[in-house]
Amino acid sequence: xxxxxxxxxxxxxxxxxxxxxxxxxxxxxxxxxxxxxxxxxxxxxxxxxxxxxxxxxxxxxxxxxxxxxxxxxxxxxxxxxxxxxxxxxxxxxxxxxxxxxxxxxxxxxxxxxxxxxxxxxxxxxxxxxxxxxxxxxxxxxxxxxxxxxxxxxxxxxxxxxxxxxxxxxxxxxxxxxxxxxxxxxxxxxxxxxxxxxxxxxxxxxxxxxxxxxxxxxxxxxxxxxxxxxxxxxxxxxxxxxxxxxxxxxxxxxxxxxxxxxxxxxxxxxxxxxxxxxxxxxxxxxxxxxxxxxxxxxxxxxxxxxxxxxxxxxxxxxxxxxxxxxxxxxxxxxxxxxxxxxxxxxxxxxxxxxxxxxxxxxxxxxxxxxxxxxxxxxxxxxxxxxxxxxxxxxxxxxxxxxxxxxxxxxxxxxxxxxxxxxxxxxxxxxxxxxxxxxxxxxxxxxxxxxxxxxxxxxxxxxxxxxxxxxxxxxxxxxxxxxxxxxxxxxxxxxxxxxxxxxxxxxxxxxxxxxxxxxxxxx
Numbered sequence: 001x002x003x004x005x006x007x008x009x010x011x012x013x014x015x016x017x018x019x020x021x022x023x024x025x026x027x028x029x030x031x032x033x034x035x036x037x038x039x040x041x042x043x044x045x046x047x048x049x050x051x052x053x054x055x056x057x058x059x060x061x062x063x064x065x066x067x068x069x070x071x072x073x074x075x076x077x078x079x080x081x082x083x084x085x086x087x088x089x090x091x092x093x094x095x096x097x098x099x100x101x102x103x104x105x106x107x108x109x110x111x112x113x114x115x116x117x118x119x120x121x122x123x124x125x126x127x128x129x130x131x132x133x134x135x136x137x138x139x140x141x142x143x144x145x146x147x148x149x150x151x152x153x154x155x156x157x158x159x160x161x162x163x164x165x166x167x168x169x170x171x172x173x174x175x176x177x178x179x180x181x182x183x184x185x186x187x188x189x190x191x192x193x194x195x196x197x198x199x200x201x202x203x204x205x206x207x208x209x210x211x212x213x214x215x216x217x218x219x220x221x222x223x224x225x226x227x228x229x230x231x232x233x234x235x236x237x238x239x240x241x242x243x244x245x246x247x248x249x250x251x252x253x254x255x256x257x258x259x260x261x262x263x264x265x266x267x268x269x270x271x272x273x274x275x276x277x278x279x280x281x282x283x284x285x286x287x288x289x290x291x292x293x294x295x296x297x298x299x300x301x302x303x304x305x306x307x308x309x310x311x312x313x314x315x316x317x318x319x320x321x322x323x324x325x326x327x328x329x330x331x332x333x334x335x336x337x338x339x340x341x342x343x344x345x346x347x348x349x350x351x352x353x354x355x356x357x358x359x360x361x362x363x364x365x366x367x368x369x370x371x372x373x374x375x376x377x378x379x380x381x382x383x384x385x386x387x388x389x390x391x392x393x394x395x396x397x398x399x400x401x402x403x404x405x406x407x408x409x410x411x412x413x414x415x416x417x418x419x420x421x422x423x424x425x426x427x428x429x430x431x432x433x434x435x436x437x438x439x440x441x442x443x444x445x446x447x448x449x450x451x452x453x454x455x456x457x458x459x460x461x462x463x464x465x466x467x468x469x470x471x472x473x474x475x476x477x478x479x480x481x482x483x484x485x486x487x488x489x490x491x492x493x494x495x496x497x498x499x500x501x502x503x504x505x506x507x508x509x510x511x512x513x514x515x516x517x518x519x520x521x
Contacts, residue, residue, distance in 0.1 A: 019035055019036050019177065020177065020257070020258075021033065021034050021039075021177055021180040021181065021258055021259055022259065023299040023300065026393050028323055029349050029393050029395065030300065030326035030349075030351055031326075031351060031389060031392065031393045032181065032351055032352075034177070034180050035177075037386055037389060037390070038386075038389030038390050038392065038393045039180070039385070039389050040346075040350075040351065040352055040381075040385060040388055040389045040392060041069065041070045041107070041181075041328075041351060041352025041353070041354065042067075042070065042353065042377075042378045042382070042385070043068055043069070043070035043071065043072050043107065043352055043353065043354035043355075044063045044066050044068045044070075044071060044072070044354060044355045044356075044358040044374075045071075045072035045073070045109075045331060045354050045355065045356045045357070045358065046059050046063060046073045046357075046358065046359055047059070047357050047359055047360075048074060048111075048115075050073070050359050051073040051074045051075070051076070051091055051095060052091060052094075053090065053094040056094060056095070056098050058359070059358075059359035060098055060102065062358050062359040063359065064102055064104070065358075065375060066355070066358060066371065066374050067375060067378040067379045067382050068104060068378055069104060069105060069378075069382065069385060070104060070105045070106070070180070070352070070354075071099060071104050071105075071106060071107070072106075072107040072108075072109055072183075072354055073095050073106065073107075074108075074110075074111045074186070075091065075092055075108050075109065075110055075111060075165060076091070076111050076121045077110070077111060077112045077113075077122060077123055077158075077161055078121050078122065078123045078124060079091055080092070080161065080164075080165060081123055081164070082123065083125065085160075087161075087164045087165075087168070089168050089172075092108070092165070092169075093172065096173055096178050096179065099178050099179075100176070100178050105178060105179075106178050106180070107179070107180065107181045107182070107183065108165075108169075108179055108181075108182045108183070109182075109186055110162060110182060110183060110184050110185060110186075111185075111186050112158050112161065112162060112184070112185050113146075113147050113149075113154065113158045113185060113188070113244070113248075114146070114185040114187065114188035114189065114241075114279075115185075115186045115187065116186065116187045116191075116265065116279070117146070117187060117189050117190055117191035117192075117265060117278075117279030117282070118145045118146055118191055119135075119145055119146050122147060126147075130143065132153055133151075133153055133154055133157065134147070134148045134151050134153075134198060135147060135148060136148045136149075136190055136192070136193055136195075136198065136201075137193070137197045137198045138192060138193035138197060139193070139197055141197065144190060144192030144193050145191075145192060146190045146191070146192065146193075148196045148198055148200070148201060149196065149240040149241050149243075149244040149281070150196050150198065150201035150204055150240050151198070154244075155244050155247050155248065158244075159247055159248050159251035160251075162184070162248050162249075162251060162252045163251045163252055163254070163255050165182075165252070166252035166253070166255040166256040166258070167256065169256055169258070174256065179258065180258070180259070181258060181259045181260070181261065182252070182258050182259075182260050182261075183260075183261055183262065183263055183302075183330070184245055184248055184249045184252070184260050184261070184262055184298065185245055185248070185262060186263060187263055187264065187265040187279060187282060187304060188241050188245060188262065188279065188281065188282050188283075189237070189241055189265065189274075189278070189279025189281035189282030190237065190241075190275055190279055190280050190281055191275060191276075191279050191280075192275060193275050193280070194233040194234055194237060194274050194275040194280045195233045195234070195236050195237035195240065195280060195281065196237075196240065201236075201240065204236075204240070205223075205224050205225075205232075205236050206223060207223065207224075208221060208222065208223060209221065209223065209224055209228075210239070210294070212293045212294055213239060213290055213293045213294065214227070215293070216289050216290070216292065216293035217289050217290070217293070224236045231286075233274075234274045234280055234281075234287060235287060235290055237274070237275075237280045237281035238280075238282070238284075238287035238290045238291055239290050239294060240281060241281035241282065242281075242283070242290065242291040242293075242294050242295045242298075243294045243295075245262060245295065245298065246294055246295040246296065246297045246298060247297075249295075249297035249298050250297040253297055259299045259300075260298055260299055261298065261299055261300045261301060261302050261328065261330070262295075262301050263301075263302040263304050263330040263331060264282050264283045264284060264302065264303055264304060264330075265278050265279050265282055265284075265304060266278065266284060266285075266303060266304065266305065266316060267284040267285060268312070268316075269312065269315075283301045285316075285319040285320070288301075288319075288320070288322075288325075292324050292325070300325055300326055300351065301328075302320075302328040302329065302330025302331075303317070303320050303328065303329055303330060304330055304331035304332075304356075305317075305329055305331070305332050305333075305338075305341075306332065306333045307333075308333065308335060308337035308338055310340075310341070310401055310402075310403040310404070310440075311403060313338075313341050313344060314344055314401070314403075317329075317344050317345065317348060317350075318348075321348045321349075321350065326348075326349070326350050326351045327344075327345045327348040327349070327350030327351070328345075328350055328351050328352055328353075329341070329342075329345055329350075329352070329353045329354060330354055331354055331355075331356040332353070332354065332356065333355075333356065334355045334357045334360065334367070334370045334374070335366070335370050336366070336369040336370045336372070336441070337441065338355070338370075338374075339370070339373035339374050339376075339377055339441065340401045340402065340441050340442065340443040341353075341401060342374075342377050342443075343399035343400065343401050343443040343444070344399070344401055346388075346397055346399040346445060347398055347399035347400065347401075349392050349393070349395065349397065350392075355370075355374050358371075373441070376511045377511070379511075380457060380512075380513065383484060383485045383486070384447075384455070384485050384513070386488065387447070387455075387485070388447065391447045391448070396447060396448040396449075397445070397446070397447050397448075398411040398412075398413070398418075398445075398446050399411075399443065399444060399445045399446070400420050400443065400444040400461075401442070401443050402422040402423075402437060402440055402441065402442030402443065402460070402461070403440075404436060404440065405436075406422075407422050407423060407433070407434035407435055407436050408420065408421055408434050409422075409444075411444075411446055413446070413448060413454075414469075415451070415467060415468065415469040416465055416466065416467055416475065416518060417465075417466045417467075417468045418444075418446055418454075418456075418465055418466075419463075419464040419465075419466055420444050420458075420461055420462065420463060420464075421434045421461065421462040421464070421504070422434065422436055422437050422442040422460055422461050423435055423436050423437030423442065423460055428503055429503070430462070437460035439460075442458070442459050442460035442461045443458060443459050443461070444456070444457075444458040444459075444461045444463065444507075445457045445458060449515075452517060452518045452519070453515065453516070453517050453518070454515070454518070455513060455514070455515055455516075456505065456513070456515075456516055457507070457511055457512060457513050458507040458511075459507060459509060459511060460508065460509065461506075461507050462503075462504040462505065462506050462507075463504055463505040463506075463507075463516075464504040464505075465477065465516065465518055467520065473520040473521065474520060474521055475518060475519070475520055476518070476519050476520065476521055477501055477516065477517075477519075478518060478519035479495060479515075479517040480495065480497070480500070480501055480505060480514055480515075480516050480517075481495055481496070481514065481515040481516075481517075482494050482495075482496060482512060483513065483514075485513070490515060492515065496514070
């Protein structure tokens, strides 16, 4: 019997009300709690300029076509605070109204001090006043297009605006909780300089590394240069950025404590130069511990992954799925080739997966293929989202993704092992070396319902259940049912047997659910 939620939850974020969305931890697993239940985000994100009321009627249907349970949309600081201390909630209110009318949840993305390593959405009245709101300076004493994270006037301005946003959300959404999560900033860090070389920043850089950083990394005291050597500039940039954003997040949570996260422009394997190849100061894997040492108000950190290479994708997820952070793909390319990677996140017990730019012009073959691939995933999982959320938290979900040269894979369920073969023939024995499927988009999902019952689905894959416990008993398929969940109740439409199960349970392109009951003899 699985433990009850009340017995095992440890709250990570404070709760505003009994059904307030919350980020929680159970053992070494994390989840979002929405309406009192574990919630896996199957999300899609609107384009940067699609969150205006005049654009929603065009953008929203494209997002809904994927059957998401969350739509992500930006809030623009320049629009939200057109004059100092004057707040325009028109865009936010339109997003909430549209989400309620179409029965989806909403994640708001605060485009504040940072957007893609620059200050694109900082209000014009701030950008024009460099004396009051200084920019970062590079090594040549030249300004770059980023507010200095080391100057109090900048962080105070962002804190006031973000707190105003959260105060408005509490007022208009504090009971309905249409908005379940807020992203603080967007791909923060600096393009144009490894760190700020302004006077205030230089004074901090020449000072001692804060104790919180030393404790997290088990380092001895000293200045940034003494402690981090040649990596000191990037380390200081990460600390400066993380501390700044933590203050902004804390100011918002003090008003309305929704779960908050930060997304990351990644440092890929061929990227070496902070401030050039990627924003310096963001939560890249090489400075992740520095980030977590000074960002307690940030519940989790997401990955913006734009690669269709399965091995690279898996490696990135493993860098961020840690004891202090869940797997969360905050953005991924809207491409059919990225659809299988949702299953990587499921296998890691993650909190969600999101595609970016759903509202492209839907005329190209690539767009239509991407919409079908991601839409098929979400459509399959939507009827079981409550079951899935709880099973992820209980570690009863395992998944697999086809990779080049890995035509055979296995999933371990204790007494039972699930052998997977990608690209299998329709029936009969498999060859000694299983080739990959034609397009390499195979994936497999297994949800353990109890010790003998499993819910499975896949694409271009064969499942074979094998009993591996050495107790003199042999395993068998007691029943294989094809069907669907209706309001949480499994309703079989037919039983599969004979030719359909003699050589494993085979899935092709059409995604469906099968309920497998195992027995022994």
